[in-house]
Amino acid sequence: MLEEKYYSVRMRASQNGPHEQGGKHISGGEQISTYTDLKSMVNVLLEKALSHSRGNPDFMQIQFEKIEEPIKVLKPLPVRTYEASSVEEGQSAARKLLEQAGVPTESIDKAYELITEFSELRGAILFDIRSGLRIDDRNEKGIRVSRMDWLTANFEKWAEHYQLTRSQRMREALVLAAKVCAHPATVAELCWSDDPEYITGYVASKRLGYQRITKLKEYGDERGCRIFFVDGLSDLASYIEYLEKQPIFVQWEEKACH
Ligand code: PML
Ligand code: MG
Ligand code: MG
Known part of the structure; x- marks a missing residue:
């Protein structure tokens, strides 16, 4: 049904070190993106964590990977x-x-x-x-x-x-x-x-x-x-x-x- 290639983009951010070393969780986020939109999706997630009311992160990880499986609607x-x-x-x-x-x-x-x-x-x-x-x-x-999203135009x-x-x-x-x-x-x-x-x-x-x-x-x-x-x-x-x-x-x- 969806012919285009999609990428799962994920972010997690914490304070006082990474989560696995006991850092405080600040923010997390999930996106599904086309290749063309990757830059702006990464930016959305970056922005989300940098301006969070739980505090300023000192650790952040943003990663993307191609989705190989069919996407269920x-x-x-x-x-x-x-x-x-x-x-x-x-x-x-x-x-x-x-x-x-x-x-x-x-x-x-x-x-x-x-x-x-x-x-x-x-x-x-x-x-x-x-x-x-x-x-x-x-x-x-x-x-x-993880690995989930709702396209903006349809959501709006x-x-x-x-x-x-x-x-x-x-x-x-x-x-x-x-x-x-x-x-x-x-x-x-x-x-x-x-x-x-x-x-x-x-x-x-x-x-x-x-x-x-x-x-x-x-x-x-x-x-x-x-x-x-x-x-x-x-x-x-x-x-x-x-x-x-x-x-x-x-x-x-x-x-x-x-
Ligand atoms: C969150 O902040 O991650 C959870 C928010 C849940 C409620 C969202 C809403 O329906 O207003
Ligand atoms: Mg939250
Ligand atoms: Mg999205």
Whole structure:
């Protein structure tokens, strides 16, 4: 379907040394680019990390590699925004949504117990809804969902149609959520930013779509959260392989939505 050659472009930036030497995570980013656009994509990622509210990085890695596999196309998840007036209200809405998505209450409780412990992670945690345990073995690194993007022109058409702000941050989160939720073993995702100036987060699932909640933490808080609730995962390695390696484009088909 997509004839052109594409490249996965990735960035990670940290402070007080590289992540693997204990540096503080500042910023990360994923792009899929044509050869011609590589220079500007690298620049976008460079810019993102150099102007981050988590601080100035003293380590940054930007790399690109050609994508050999066919790129799978996914539709964007439907978006809803819940206006929360306090963190408590927002968090309680998040828990309800997780339940609606099919995560058992005990699992939600157990996951919340882990959140403070893993709030410094730069990647996501895989959490099994049956055992109530974290099942990835990535320690402080977590899982980094990669090789995904949403072409600007299509994203902007979509945003205009639904009268949503063209936020780069939301676009990135929507792309990630669409990829994660498209896997049959994913029950739901819970996320809020580690950016101290950004307090909106979301719960996403195939059934519920992308449910934004405007207040999931207090301003100034640098603790973020990204948990994938999974069920029936017989092959953890292939699930992680999907998250890290399967190339994905999110694409909105205007006609199909009318
Ligand atoms: C992040 O900052 O990386 C996560 C942001 C999640 C919420 C984005 C939104 O829908 O506004
Ligand atoms: Mg971030
Ligand atoms: Mg892009």
